[in-house]
Amino acid sequence: MDVQLETAHPLVARLDRYVALTQAERLALRALTTDRVTIKSGRTLVVEARQSDSMFVLRTGWLHTSTVLKGGARQILRIHQPGDLVNTSCLAWSRVVATVTAVTAAEVWPVPRARLTGLFIRHQRLAALLYGLSIAENVAFCDRLKSLGRTDAEARLAALLLDLLFRQRITAPDKPDELELFLTQSDMADALGLTKVHVNRVLKKMTDEGLIERTGRHVRIPDVGKLIDLSGFVDRHTEVCTDWLP
Amino acid sequence: MDVQLETAHPLVARLDRYVALTQAERLALRALTTDRVTIKSGRTLVVEARQSDSMFVLRTGWLHTSTVLKGGARQILRIHQPGDLVNTSCLAWSRVVATVTAVTAAEVWPVPRARLTGLFIRHQRLAALLYGLSIAENVAFCDRLKSLGRTDAEARLAALLLDLLFRQRITAPDKPDELELFLTQSDMADALGLTKVHVNRVLKKMTDEGLIERTGRHVRIPDVGKLIDLSGFVDRHTEVCTDWLP
DNA sequence: CGTCCATTTGACCAAGCTCAACCGCCGTGG
DNA sequence: CCACGGCGGTTGAGCTTGGTCAAATGGACG
Numbered sequence: 372m373d374v375q376l377e378t379a380h381p382l383v384a385r386l387d388r389y390v391a392l393t394q395a396e397r398l399a400l401r402a403l404t405t406d407r408v409t410i411k412s413g414r415t416l417v418v419e420a421r422q423s424d425s426m427f428v429l430r431t432g433w434l435h436t437s438t439v440l441k442g443g444a445r446q447i448l449r450i451h452q453p454g455d456l457v458n459t460s461c462l463a464w465s466r467v468v469a470t471v472t473a474v475t476a477a478e479v480w481p482v483p484r485a486r487l488t489g490l491f492i493r494h495q496r497l498a499a500l501l502y503g504l505s506i507a508e509n510v511a512f513c514d515r516l517k518s519l520g521r522t523d524a525e526a527r528l529a530a531l532l533l534d535l536l537f538r539q540r541i542t543a544p545d546k547p548d549e550l551e552l553f554l555t556q557s558d559m560a561d562a563l564g565l566t567k568v569h570v571n572r573v574l575k576k577m578t579d580e581g582l583i584e585r586t587g588r589h590v591r592i593p594d595v596g597k598l599i600d601l602s603g604f605v606d607r608h609t610e611v612c613t614d615w616l617p
Numbered sequence: 618m619d620v621q622l623e624t625a626h627p628l629v630a631r632l633d634r635y636v637a638l639t640q641a642e643r644l645a646l647r648a649l650t651t652d653r654v655t656i657k658s659g660r661t662l663v664v665e666a667r668q669s670d671s672m673f674v675l676r677t678g679w680l681h682t683s684t685v686l687k688g689g690a691r692q693i694l695r696i697h698q699p700g701d702l703v704n705t706s707c708l709a710w711s712r713v714v715a716t717v718t719a720v721t722a723a724e725v726w727p728v729p730r731a732r733l734t735g736l737f738i739r740h741q742r743l744a745a746l747l748y749g750l751s752i753a754e755n756v757a758f759c760d761r762l763k764s765l766g767r768t769d770a771e772a773r774l775a776a777l778l779l780d781l782l783f784r785q786r787i788t789a790p791d792k793p794d795e796l797e798l799f800l801t802q803s804d805m806a807d808a809l810g811l812t813k814v815h816v817n818r819v820l821k822k823m824t825d826e827g828l829i830e831r832t833g834r835h836v837r838i839p840d841v842g843k844l845i846d847l848s849g850f851v852d853r854h855t856e857v858c859t860d861w862l863p
Numbered sequence: 864c865g866t867c868c869a870t871t872t873g874a875c876c877a878a879g880c881t882c883a884a885c886c887g888c889c890g891t892g893g
Numbered sequence: 894c895c896a897c898g899g900c901g902g903t904t905g906a907g908c909t910t911g912g913t914c915a916a917a918t919g920g921a922c923g
Contacts, residue, residue, distance in 0.1 A: 459752050462749050463753045463858055487745070499737045506705050506709045508755060519762065556870070557870095569910090612708070814904090815879055817902065818879090821903080866922090872915105876911105879910090884904085888901085890897105892896090
């Protein structure tokens with residue numbers, strides 16, 4: 372089996388960040404996926420309320436998960452970057468809970484939920500690690516909740532940018548202070564509980580104040596510390612505790 | 618071993634709702650807990666940023682999980698009812714991520730995280746079930762996010778009441794339209810991203826409109842359907858999909 | 864070159880916040 | 894037994910953040 376191919380597996384790469392995977396574990400993870408799916412920018416991968424029994428590992432590109440309310444308003448729940456597990460709710464319900472849309476062209480590798488059965492039986496350490504990551508994601512949602520519930524528009528925007536930046540740093544440790552922002556201002560608004568008009572105004576204000584520099588979709592953050600201070604951002608996904616794993 | 622005692626174990630009771638537990642599984646779950654801790658109303662169980670390596674099963678009473686921001690504002694992240702797992706973040710970090718406070722007098726049973734190791738090794742079905750529940754909780758957070766990000770104060774309040782009501786229904790199927798609301802209006806405000814003054818006003822408005830009836834801390838909801846309609850509430854925890862479990 | 868979509872900007876509006884006062888209840892201590 | 898203090902709830906007046914509506918700009922692409 373080609374070693375090159377193997378380390379390129381997005382799920383292996385992701386979990387290998389937290390523990391040193393054994394060869395058997397790598398093989399088991401690879402066996403979870405067989406297909407590859409590519410999606411064009413703007414297209415949906417799964418649609419709310421439809422049937423689905425697969426989750427997906429994001430290989431390349433950005434996705435987001437969203438719901439729409441009765442009035443037509445949309446809430447973006449999560450923005451996914453390479454290595455993320457998407458549509459995990461298929462493990463708890465057979466109907467899709469939230470729509471997954473491609474922000475950029477993207478490649479995802481489906482993981483039929485039935486394959487997890489064997490993984491949990493034979494690879495308890497991976498099972499425990501997945502559980503730990505799910506809990507970490509829980510905490511990430513708590514941070515979002517705090518942001519939406521108790522901070523103003525500028526702090527929310529800052530927190531969003533920092534979240535994207537810090538997650539990008541994991542796979543691209545060069546460029547520690549700049550990122551390509553593939554979201555539209557309308558997307559940001561829907562992620563932050565604001566309107567696109569207000570997002571635009573606040574971005575302008577932050578640009579004028581020198582907090583961020585924008586050229587097209589490229590964003591540079593001259594003083595990351597200042598933004599962290601302003602937003603109350605906490606980096607979380609960088610490391611998780613693994614001492615209780617089998 | 619006393620059967621009475623066994624079925625009274627809050628974790629056994631909780632998981633037994635989703636799958637029919639075997640005797641071995643019940644014993645394994647019981648072995649997770651040895652101690653009992655009682656907390657007085659208003660006291661904290663764990664405090665943000667302190668060290669902790671235990672989660673807790675809530676046996677009786679209500680708790681909530683919260684964080685405070687730099688300015689002193691507080692965000693309540695989750696309100697816990699009997700059967701809930703609390704402080705699960707101890708599986709991902711050794712430092713406590715959010716303060717847990719007793720809303721009423723409460724009894725919790727500690728689960729040291731080291732004990733989960735054996736559970737994941739020997740009881741893969743329970744491991745998978747825990748994973749599924751963690752994912753379900755994730756989706757519950759998504760619902761909260763949608764509520765805070767894209768609905769007005771009345772809808773948020775309605776969603777909060779319905780969430781508490783539906784979770785109470787699981788353990789108390791009598792009383793399908795009334796509940797004892799142990800939260801102060803200040804608590805509700807901090808859970809919903811509002812101020813206590815505004816919560817008071819909206820509660821009054823809802824009372825005047827006949828949407829809810831209040832006598833002290835007792836709340837009755839004459840027309841649950843109307844509230845559901847108004848809030849976009851979705852019942853989630855009632856059932857989860859278990860067909861992929863080992 | 865026209866169309867579509869994202870961004871930008873302005874004028875006005877309102878949901879919810881702030882500040883402040885007051886009430887009612889309950890537990891405590893004189 | 895009553896006075897007091899504290900906490901939670903209630904209500905009013907005025908203000909601010911962010912929303913609404915609308916129109917103009919500008920880039921990308923067929």
